[in-house]
Amino acid sequence: MVDIVVMRAVTSDNQAHADKVRAMLDEKNVIGLNIISSPGAGKTTLLERTIVDNPDLRFGVIEGDVFTGRDASRIEAAGAPSIQLNTEGACHLTANMIETVLPRLRLDELDFVVVENIGNLICPAAFALGEHRRVVLLSTPEGSDKVQKYPHAFNTADLVLVTKTDVAGAVGFELSIVLEDLKAVNPKVEPLLLSAVSGEGLDRWYGWLRSLRR
Amino acid sequence: MVDIVVMRAVTSDNQAHADKVRAMLDEKNVIGLNIISSPGAGKTTLLERTIVDNPDLRFGVIEGDVFTGRDASRIEAAGAPSIQLNTEGACHLTANMIETVLPRLRLDELDFVVVENIGNLICPAAFALGEHRRVVLLSTPEGSDKVQKYPHAFNTADLVLVTKTDVAGAVGFELSIVLEDLKAVNPKVEPLLLSAVSGEGLDRWYGWLRSLRR
Numbered sequence A, B: 001m002v003d004i005v006v007m008r009a010v011t012s013d014n015q016a017h018a019d020k021v022r023a024m025l026d027e028k029n030v031i032g033l034n035i036i037s038s039p040g041a042g043k044t045t046l047l048e049r050t051i052v053d054n055p056d057l058r059f060g061v062i063e064g065d066v067f068t069g070r071d072a073s074r075i076e077a078a079g080a081p082s083i084q085l086n087t088e089g090a091c092h093l094t095a096n097m098i099e100t101v102l103p104r105l106r107l108d109e110l111d112f113v114v115v116e117n118i119g120n121l122i123c124p125a126a127f128a129l130g131e132h133r134r135v136v137l138l139s140t141p142e143g144s145d146k147v148q149k150y151p152h153a154f155n156t157a158d159l160v161l162v163t164k165t166d167v168a169g170a171v172g173f174e175l176s177i178v179l180e181d182l183k184a185v186n187p188k189v190e191p192l193l194l195s196a197v198s199g200e201g202l203d204r205w206y207g208w209l210r211s212l213r214r
Helices: A012-025 A043-053 A070-078 A095-104 A151-155 A175-185 A202-212 B014-027 B043-053 B069-078 B097-104 B151-155 B176-185 B201-212
Strands: A003-006 A032-037 A059-065 A082-086 A112-118 A133-139 A158-163 B004-008 B030-034 B059-063 B083-085 B112-116 B131-137 B159-163
Touching: A003 A095, A003 B014, A012 A032, A012 A095, A043 A059, A043 A070, A043 A112, A043 A202, A059 A070, A059 A095, A070 A082, A070 B083, A082 A095, A082 B097, A133 A151, A151 A175, A158 A175, B014 B030, B014 B097, B043 B059, B043 B069, B043 B112, B059 B069, B059 B097, B083 B097, B131 B151, B151 B176, B159 B176
Parallel strands: A003 A082, A032 A112, A032 A133, A059 A082, A059 A112, A133 A158, B004 B083, B030 B112, B030 B131, B059 B083, B059 B112, B131 B159
Antiparallel strands: none
């Protein structure tokens, strides 16, 4: 049984709560990641595979969801401790939520705390959660125009993962448009292309994770 | 050039504004549809094809987007008058926005006003826009668990369209899970399966539209 915590979003003083989360992570030399995407872009599937493929990296996961506890159960089954946060309808996580539940993970035993945000490309972008890196996923079936249409998610990203490359051809995905739009909204960031189904590109994602380790 | 209107969301008295929108539509015997889905589920592509395939149905479209005017340009190119609403970051449309821009469409010359809401499965569900019918799209690449995870969008739907059936096999979509979850959250509604690429199922969607005409 996973731990399901129901919390309301508190948006005031979000940065102060985010600073506290960051301090808690830094004290234990744990890297915090905030993963943002549309519903169904493949956040949970990528995390499952990442956990299974990297047994030497110790992940703890905070799963944000509007209502269910389904994703945390999937993460636990993949072998990592997980906490499910339910927002009861709110469209993003807030730092006070992370601050509240973080002590339930044993930070002494972790390299990474990964927060899987609510499936949404708009609201989560505006709320820091104390993360060290923000990772934004764009799945190929969503179409090539999404960087342009949801610039705030992509211009706050430290890493962009283009997921589901195994179906890129079938859905007519045009990478050149994404690259051009990224150059306009966030020129620092270069996307990694991957598929958690075919395994394409996962080595580069794992390499990026390892480069963050302290 | 499309008409781009930038508006802030006003959430107070939303129902009163929705009632006014409904009255404006009813006075002209125009059917209002509110289309909701995740980013990239295929709302605009389906509307483009619907407009082209049904020259005898007169559509006017209000395109909601966070920032760009891209979708309204696509709709105009498909042959229907369109207004682009930009919310400057807000994650849903509100009825006051529709009330404000509706007079820019010539309702005397229309059978349908279609509002394409912001790409988001959470926030738009909570705001009536004066529509006669709410249509929620779920694209097969988003995965089979989305009804369970975003119940408010699906339990307020009058019609659920399962889109991108042409790639259902490639992405491992399991219809039985969606049917079971829909039975739990919205037993009245039966989904129509379609693909705007292959054309599968479009006849049933067009039939549904025609059944609404006054």
